[in-house]
Amino acid sequence: MIRKAKAVWRGTGRDGGGTVSTESGALTGTPYSFRTRFENEKGTNPEELIAAAHAGCFSMTMAFILQGAAYTPTELDVDAAVTIEPEGAGFRISRSALTLRAQVPNLDQATFARMVGDAEKNCPVSKVLNAAITVDATLIST
Known part of the structure; x- marks a missing residue:
């Protein structure tokens, strides 16, 4: 399976700008620039x-792990915070911090913790990131 996206950039790094689009159409000509990256x-x-991809991938991986153990989540709410910091003459993504708030009927805390660890290790986006990954996971009683 191959998924595609396209970026078009015009101008210099600081003063130029571009657009990104995805094959699915979820993003179509979405603008990005120095100001969208480092300002507001x-x-x-x-x-x-990357944060959106990581949150989506992790939640889906967790859902499949739960399904494989015969649990059906009511909700898996995942936030991802990706950190970019200076490195040498450029920058690097140093961290992705995931926060999971899960509502899963009849699931005990120990099993939940094990499944969260499995999801973090088996999420394809986690595997591709060369960054520290943390998961703050809370099981909410339903």
């Missing part, structure tokens, strides 16, 4: 897209 201009940036 409307648009997106690579770190935000």
Whole structure:
């Protein structure tokens, strides 16, 4: 399976800008620039897209792990916070912090903790990131 996206950039790094689009159409000509990445201009940036991918991937991986053990989650609410920091002459993504709030009927805390660890290790986005990954997971009683 191959998934595709496209970026088009015009101009210099600081003053230029671009758009990103995805094959599915979820993003179509979405703007990004220095200002959307390092300031607060409307648009997106690579770190935000990675955070969205990580949150989505982790929640789906967790859902499959739960399903495999005959649990059906009511809700898996995942936030991802990706950190970019200076490194040498450039930058690097150093961390992705996941926060999970899970509502899963009849699931005990020990089993939940084991499943969270499995999801973190087996999420394809976690596997591709060369960054520290943390997961703050809470099982909410239903």
